[in-house]
Amino acid sequence: MAEIQDANQASQKLFNLHLYLRQRPVMLGLLSALAVMFFLIVTGLSNIFYAQRQALGDRWFHRGVSDLEAKRYQAAVTNFRSALLYSRDDSNYQLNLAEALLGANQTAQAYAYLLNLWDREPENGQVNLELARIEAAKGQPQRAIRYYHDAVYAVWPNQQEPERVTARLELVDLLLRLNAKAQAQAELIALQQSVGEDPAEQVRLGELFVRSGDYERGLAAYRVAVKADQHNPRALAGAGEAAFMLAQYPLAEQYLEGAAEANPNDKTSDERLKTTEMVLKMDPYRSILSVDERSHVVMRAFAIAGQRLTKCGVPNDAMSGEGTKPSLGDRWTAMKPQITLAQLSRQPELADKAMDLIFRIEKQTNTFCETPTGPDMALLLIAKLHEGN
Amino acid sequence: MAEANPETEVLLNHQTPAMGWIGEHSPRRLWRAVFREERFFLVLSVFIGIFSGLAVVCFRFAIDWARLYLLGTGAVLTPQRLLLAPTLAGLVIAVLVIHLFPATRGSGVNQTKAAVYIYNGYIPFRTAIGKFITAALAIGSGHSLGPEDPSLQIGASLASVLGRKMRLSRDRMRLIAPVGAAAGLAAAFNAPISAVLFVIEEVIGRWTAGILGSVVASAVSSVVVMRWFLGSESMFRIPAVELRRPSELLAYAVLGIVGGFASVVFASGISTFRPICKALPRWTQYFQPAIAGLFIGIIAVMGAPQVMGAGYEFIDQAMHGQFTWQFLAILAGLKILATLLSFVSGTPGGMFAPTLFIGAMLGASVGGVQHFFFPHLTGSAGTYALVGMGVLFAGFLRVPMTSVFMVLEVSGNYSIVVPVIVANTFAYVIARGLQPVPIFDVLTRQDGLDLPSMEELREEDILRVEDAMQPPDGIVLEAQQSLEKALEEVDRSRGEDLLVRLTPSGWSTVTKEHLRSMAAAGKRAARVGDLLLVPHIAFLHPDHPLETALRYVDRWPIVPVVSRVDYRKLEGIVSKRDVLDRYREFGEG
Numbered sequence: 001m002a003e004i005q006d007a008n009q010a011s012q013k014l015f016n017l018h019l020y021l022r023q024r025p026v027m028l029g030l031l032s033a034l035a036v037m038f039f040l041i042v043t044g045l046s047n048i049f050y051a052q053r054q055a056l057g058d059r060w061f062h063r064g065v066s067d068l069e070a071k072r073y074q075a076a077v078t079n080f081r082s083a084l085l086y087s088r089d090d091s092n093y094q095l096n097l098a099e100a101l102l103g104a105n106q107t108a109q110a111y112a113y114l115l116n117l118w119d120r121e122p123e124n125g126q127v128n129l130e131l132a133r134i135e136a137a138k139g140q141p142q143r144a145i146r147y148y149h150d151a152v153y154a155v156w157p158n159q160q161e162p163e164r165v166t167a168r169l170e171l172v173d174l175l176l177r178l179n180a181k182a183q184a185q186a187e188l189i190a191l192q193q194s195v196g197e198d199p200a201e202q203v204r205l206g207e208l209f210v211r212s213g214d215y216e217r218g219l220a221a222y223r224v225a226v227k228a229d230q231h232n233p234r235a236l237a238g239a240g241e242a243a244f245m246l247a248q249y250p251l252a253e254q255y256l257e258g259a260a261e262a263n264p265n266d267k268t269s270d271e272r273l274k275t276t277e278m279v280l281k282m283d284p285y286r287s288i289l290s291v292d293e294r295s296h297v298v299m300r301a302f303a304i305a306g307q308r309l310t311k312c313g314v315p316n317d318a319m320s321g322e323g324t325k326p327s328l329g330d331r332w333t334a335m336k337p338q339i340t341l342a343q344l345s346r347q348p349e350l351a352d353k354a355m356d357l358i359f360r361i362e363k364q365t366n367t368f369c370e371t372p373t374g375p376d377m378a379l380l381l382i383a384k385l386h387e388g389n
Numbered sequence: 390m391a392e393a394n395p396e397t398e399v400l401l402n403h404q405t406p407a408m409g410w411i412g413e414h415s416p417r418r419l420w421r422a423v424f425r426e427e428r429f430f431l432v433l434s435v436f437i438g439i440f441s442g443l444a445v446v447c448f449r450f451a452i453d454w455a456r457l458y459l460l461g462t463g464a465v466l467t468p469q470r471l472l473l474a475p476t477l478a479g480l481v482i483a484v485l486v487i488h489l490f491p492a493t494r495g496s497g498v499n500q501t502k503a504a505v506y507i508y509n510g511y512i513p514f515r516t517a518i519g520k521f522i523t524a525a526l527a528i529g530s531g532h533s534l535g536p537e538d539p540s541l542q543i544g545a546s547l548a549s550v551l552g553r554k555m556r557l558s559r560d561r562m563r564l565i566a567p568v569g570a571a572a573g574l575a576a577a578f579n580a581p582i583s584a585v586l587f588v589i590e591e592v593i594g595r596w597t598a599g600i601l602g603s604v605v606a607s608a609v610s611s612v613v614v615m616r617w618f619l620g621s622e623s624m625f626r627i628p629a630v631e632l633r634r635p636s637e638l639l640a641y642a643v644l645g646i647v648g649g650f651a652s653v654v655f656a657s658g659i660s661t662f663r664p665i666c667k668a669l670p671r672w673t674q675y676f677q678p679a680i681a682g683l684f685i686g687i688i689a690v691m692g693a694p695q696v697m698g699a700g701y702e703f704i705d706q707a708m709h710g711q712f713t714w715q716f717l718a719i720l721a722g723l724k725i726l727a728t729l730l731s732f733v734s735g736t737p738g739g740m741f742a743p744t745l746f747i748g749a750m751l752g753a754s755v756g757g758v759q760h761f762f763f764p765h766l767t768g769s770a771g772t773y774a775l776v777g778m779g780v781l782f783a784g785f786l787r788v789p790m791t792s793v794f795m796v797l798e799v800s801g802n803y804s805i806v807v808p809v810i811v812a813n814t815f816a817y818v819i820a821r822g823l824q825p826v827p828i829f830d831v832l833t834r835q836d837g838l839d840l841p842s843m844e845e846l847r848e849e850d851i852l853r854v855e856d857a858m859q860p861p862d863g864i865v866l867e868a869q870q871s872l873e874k875a876l877e878e879v880d881r882s883r884g885e886d887l888l889v890r891l892t893p894s895g896w897s898t899v900t901k902e903h904l905r906s907m908a909a910a911g912k913r914a915a916r917v918g919d920l921l922l923v924p925h926i927a928f929l930h931p932d933h934p935l936e937t938a939l940r941y942v943d944r945w946p947i948v949p950v951v952s953r954v955d956y957r958k959l960e961g962i963v964s965k966r967d968v969l970d971r972y973r974e975f976g977e978g
Contacts, residue, residue, distance in 0.1 A: 031551070039439075045450055053453075056457075078464060078465050082465070085702065112711050
């Protein structure tokens, strides 16, 4: 009897509990608990899911990097594409994919990737630099210049300055190819502030200054490099070239001699050195010359100029000098009897007149005939050196 | 304000005793109010959203894992896997569908509609489990199907289970499937507005205040959960969209026309081949998904693996101009073929993602051709792909409003709205002209069900009160009038029932007989308003749907139809006979 009663009580309790659980507030409470439980379970699953994706993405990415370094561009493209399956917005993956595509000559796709990256990260230096390179290669200089500028002032991930220097150097190179020398010089002056004492950078800077026509800054840059290494052949040759262009022939001779010594195979510097030596040797206005020596120099120059006139073979009326004056050939012929050692020693002003005629002949023949070489070139350079004196 | 609606009636017919604020807002009363069914339903909708969101997140994980383990982890897949994974998965899916989860065939949209209109909101929990497993396997193995429609069905199924456990009334149970469907779709699409609109446009068919709040609540809560786990970024990274010249809309109109024809081809393919496949001997159903998978594998091996699975990453690539227009056109064609194969074979999975894929490829391709001939056009490949997605949505699924909002939501750019509307209109009109029955209705009819066509419902002529009302030919008494004065006028009225205009506003009715009996009782000096048996009656406006009138014409012999500007101005009257006559005329055509 008692057992039945207990059973009834238990049944009643169960029924009451059932009724209690059927109440809406209680059911909502249970639902909340269930939601929290599922939320925790899904959080766990989510962690596993993302960890796996991260691992897969990294694995494919590292394979891609290895392929890129080994210049296996097509394989790198595939691997980076796989990596992007797991992290489609990873800029690093995308940038590397773009580089691999560029390497695989799939420029159009690389360009599309880079443009997308640029849309999202217009301040990314690497993206701007790559886009600038593509635009430059596509023959779109204005767009290339814009991207180069953006690259110069952009954000770079690690060491910012070297990357900016690289971007600006490429920009200058492009500007020089476009013959925009003034713009190039402006960029180079800005670049000068960023480049340290590194000889290689200074040599590159010097080269660009020289290409842009700013020989003074070019010479200064080369000098910094030479100061760091007195046997740096490129620096010596560059400094010699810059000094030569600035008509600082003694200095040019000094650097060019050093260059020839440091690199005997440097034919260009060798040629320049010969010309420089000739200029120095044939210049009658050097202060260290005696009267006789000067007369000898003038006599030799006069003969060279005469030969140049004869070789040039241009009719007299084509080189008639100014207005109704006699032609240069006639004047040379008329003056020739006077150009003797005795006459030159007696009449110092005759040397000046002779040299004036020589300079005119060299300049005129330079205009009408082929480019002078050897002594003629030296005389032309001497003429330019003393222009206006 | 005596508007003709149930809440007004409660106020009219049950005079609420004056209650203090404290009495009305006591904690006990508030507690009870919260758990009244309509409010409880709203709270439950939030839970439905949470559970659906969690289920969809798991579903996404399951699809990804299936892909990793079946197809491999790399972007370039081996031919063996491309051929074997969808084929073998097809065999497994067929066995599961035939023996364990027969309700999981197809997309799931029609099953959800059937739950609303036929099964009183009942969707077995087994359907959710089955859909989860089979669709994840199908999409992960490369069948050309998408996760959105299955997510919709999973959400609806979970909602149905919760509704049953909570012992909701039958009316609420009918509404619960769309609530879950909206939650599932919103989480799958990461687009709550589109999900809500789709459910209203395609599942419920009409805007009703009773369910709108619940649908929105569930969609929003599921999206919040989904974003918690999967991030809040939109499905596609859309490039900047700009429409510089209105004349460029012509280019989008061309896209709409092309998309319209493509939609018809796609829909015709499904409506033609699905019954053929279903009619084949039963044993062939074990092999149909596998054969479809094999063909899709062959397409992939031959150079178009992009057609496998949902293909979102390739939509993204198309938007960013990474395919030529020729290849895009080929992909659009092959995707139609692959989806056709997967879908007609009865493989569980959705059509949303393939539709978006086809639209994006077609759009970008058409854009590419137009750029070739007219290089000055400013629209990018991404713009055309995006508009193309909307176009196929409007043309194939025939949900014009959802298609516009879907594009807006996935792009986050409102400047694209005009091109989308222009292109969608062309596509919708062409698709409707060439394929009058929408694809979802075709599928339902092929399954032997007769569910209401939402497109037909939307375009159905609505009868209004003004179509049935009669001119107010009888006299109208004023409540302030004396009975004696009123009796002088009542004889001029032909009908037995008279309307009484109350002061300051409102209407009532009285019979001639009642007035005469009051006069006989010696109340000739009393005001008419004091002698009324019914203090107020409801009134209607001419623009009310005629079905609204049906609620009242049975209770009162005549119901006043008044102006919306001046409630005291009588525009006409309706009686039960007027309403029924109008319906009969309408039915006779």
